[in-house]
Amino acid sequence: MRISMVIAEAISGLGAVKTAFDMAKALENIHETVARDRAIIDLQKEILAAQAAQFALLERVGKLEKEVTRLEAWDADKQRYQLAELAPGIFAYSLKEGMANGEPQHHLCTACYDADFKSFLKRETWNPGRCAMIVCHGCGWFAYEHGSADPAHKGLRPTPYRE
Template sequence: MLDLAKSLKGINDATVRNTVAIELTEKIIAAHAAQAALISKVADLEKELVRFETWEAEKQRYDLHEIKKGRFTRRLKESVEGSEPPHHICAQCYNRGVKSILQSKVSEVGRNTLLVCGECKTELNLSLAV
């Protein structure tokens, strides 16, 4: 690009000079576009890093809990319960980096008590023995 700029100085033919100027302008525009793409990529990576760091801190607040033989959830640690009510989150979603609070539901058939994940639709039947 610097060579093109230097060559503009010594060109007397207006047509050649304009052609070189256009080529130089195109290279500058391409460089700006590449820079903008890199800035955008860095911003996206910074957001992703913040999300990972936030999730890493959040997941430390939960312990693995066997709610019924062979049925696992992540339960809010007692040491942090003061800030929010005790609850369980879906172990599958937790492993994917998602916090999904399990909701209690009574099934229509058999009147079984279930914990249901609104995110992945996992249902933990608390009434049946394994």
Template sequence: MDIEFQSIRDAIELAEDTGTSAKRATETLVEIKQLSKTVEEIPAPEIKLAASELLAQVASIQVANATLIRRLSVLAASLAASKTKQSDFDRYELWNTPAGSLMYRLKEGHDMGEPEHFICPNCMANKRKSFLQGNNTKICSGCETVFTVEPLKHPSAINRVVN
């Protein structure tokens, strides 16, 4: 899973909204403190209204924070998956076959118990790991591109026309 920059922008906007809500809650709290100093002069309904506004703002902040935490967790998981995929791709090196095809093969000492195998460079460029199947001619299991490993023994055979 790749990290989408829109998700990062959404998380930043949510954090900004949370900050704005927190600022409004603080302003309401200051208002309530000022009202409480002169409580004899202020009617009770105004104090109740200010307290209700504060509670609504605090609830809004809590919801925004929970959403922000969830989105940041998704981003963290996405980043971890991306790093894992990249470290897997780092085990491969681009290899030019004797026939002149380019494909990825495991670097020496990076097999982790796996059999020798090859990865399609086209798919790898698209952040997919597709295995090449076959012997002298290998076909990508993802995009079906054909790769030649060994040169043809009789290149003139290509030029023959069959009637």
């Protein structure tokens, strides 16, 4: 979808260049000064439009290149984890044995992992009830490892920072 947007932009950018080129060619046949000046101004506008289109395109390509780099790195990192059950019915991606690279054991949120974001799960204690919680501050997911929900916990729920 993003790629097709880039192509559409490229084509519209090329369209602006083509218009400018056609206008430059037409200038040869304009001999009257006023008309010629007006045509030059129009041509300059087209050239600026073409430059703006090209600039927007380069910006878009730069963003996509960054995203590809991030996803490539994440793809390699992803292989270090496997699905594990932290508590009955509570799943996470946990470091595989021998893949720690010196890092302590940690767990990643499955929803964030599947959406290509690396988000560490955090253990928290929610009161009242001294509930043992597993929380993702990336997407706002949480689970009760021990203890039961209390209306007062509403204010403790994580605010997701990831869209």
